[in-house]
Amino acid sequence: MPSWADLPIGQVVRLDADPDAIAPALDPLPDDAPAVVTYFAAEERSVVGLAASVLRELDKAAIALFPAWLPGAEGIEGPSGVNVAAVQALALRRASATGHFGPFLAELARRALTGGPSGLAPEVRAAGLVRALADSFGRARLAVLVRVPDGLGAAAGEVLVAGCEWLAHRGRAGVWLAGAPLHDDRVRTIATPLPASPLPAAAGGARGAVPLPATADRAPAVAYPPVAGRPHPGSASERALEAALSARAWAGGRAWNQTYRTGPLAVPIRVDLLWERERCVVEIDGPDHRAPAKFAADRQRDVLLQLDGYAVLRFPDAQVMTDMDTVVRQIGQFLRNRRRAEG
Template sequence: MPSWAELPIGRVVRLDADPDAVALALDPLPDDAPAVVTYFAAEERSVADLAASVLRELDKAAIALFPAWLPGAEGIEGPSGMNVAAVQALARGRASVTGHFGPFLAELARRALTGGPSGLAPEVRAAGLVRVLADSFGRARLAILVRVPDELGTAAREVLVAGCEWLAHRGRAGVWLAGAPLDDDRVRTVPVPLPAAFDGAGEAVPVPVTFDGGGNAVPVPATADQAPAVAYPPVAGRPHPGSASERALEAALSSRAWAGGRAWNQTYRPGPLAVPIRVDLLWERERCVVEIDGPEHRAPAKFAADRQRDVLLQLDGYAVLRFSDGQVLTDMDTVVRQIGQFLRNRRRAEG
């Protein structure tokens, strides 16, 4: 069984594992893994269309992760000329001492503040975005986990493989396909270093429902948080920029004096040989963990993994407070009040 470090970079392979099991094994990122972003493939008419779609989504991720990839730009916000000049100078300085392409990094830094499309060639953007995204997570390499849907026809599968080959070669990224089989001789299948605990992951996520005025169950409409085109890990110390619920909770907590000492998206290891656990929000002194669950947490494998990690945290003396992202977004006052009540009670108990 290979390690994550041994999976190919710069080429397209198919992972011999269920994509949901892979996702569980990569949260948090193992020490030997590249940074991994997930692209949810859809049918595209041509290789150019596929490349444009992937680059557009990787670009959104890079902009959202700013300033994780540009040291020194923390606290620089807003599109003023002074701010733009400052981040571009930082970008050029960083490019001069790293392998980044200066014009690309300077343009990306500017657009992180001002918005707007890139004017650079797709080949330049592919290489630049791969390196920026790897940097965001402190990794030297990036892999793109492409989740292949079941409904792709023969022509669409050919477009997908060709587009992924373009991305692997131009971006020097690993492109790992998972999901529906492709029946393509160009793509080698490779084993994946999955812990035994993740065997059997992959049951479908139940469709969330609500109830109409007549008491009938109706599907909850998908939101951008529920069905992103690209998913990527959080950066330690920050709410996930792709999570509206994490960002909203941080905004609500930022004005509460009692909420001091919190840390977002930390990795906790229950023991020297234990699998590490990433927690959404942590008060370490009070030994309090807050988890915000999206619809993917209803999948049986994810649900079971959540319960297991909760037990490990509780055995180490942590309380785990779980809220759905719907609760956070629609009943923030209750969520904040309950977190505050727990923290105050624990502080009183500790004297």
């Protein structure tokens, strides 16, 4: 069985597994895996169009993940001239120490505060975005898991493969295809390092803000895992809950998107929000958690955590967005009760 580290970087390959089975195996990321983002491909008429689409979505992800890829920029917000100068100086200093292309990183840092399009060449952006995204997750390499949509014709399939080859070569990223079949002998199929049983992997949770696959009226999108210690930038409910909790003194000690193991050999579990001292986990569930497989995996996760002494409080993300007072009150009541019992 290969490991994730054995999968090629700088090449386009096809994984011999369903993407829905791959997702839970990569969240949380195995220790030997590159950082992985998922691109929901849509039909494009040209390689140029596909490359532009991928770069646009990778750029959105990098901007959303700021400042994860720029250490020292934490707390710098807003488009003021002082802030822009500060992040650009940080970017140039980081580039000189790490081998990043300084002009790209400085421009990306500026645009993270001010918005606006990039003025750099696509080849420069591809290489720079791949490195920045890998850095966001503390990894040296990046792979793009491309979910191939159903119904692509032969010409559209050729465009997809050629565009993926461009990204792999120019960005030095691994490009892993999964999903609908493609009739293209340029792409070899390789074994996927999935666990023998999908149930333990599912207990880890295929989590994070995962957009729906592209359709004719929906732009292609990229999904990516959360950065430990922060609400997922793609999750409005996580960001809203953090904003509500940040004003409460009793909410101190919380940690977002942590990986937890119930034992040295146990499957890692990523939890949305953790109070470790009070042994409290808060999970925010989207509509997909009502599906039978996800529901069963959630129950297994809960049992594993409960056996290790944790309480698990679950809230639908719709409730977080529409009834925040109740959610915050229930979390606060639980934490205060735990602290009184321990004190």
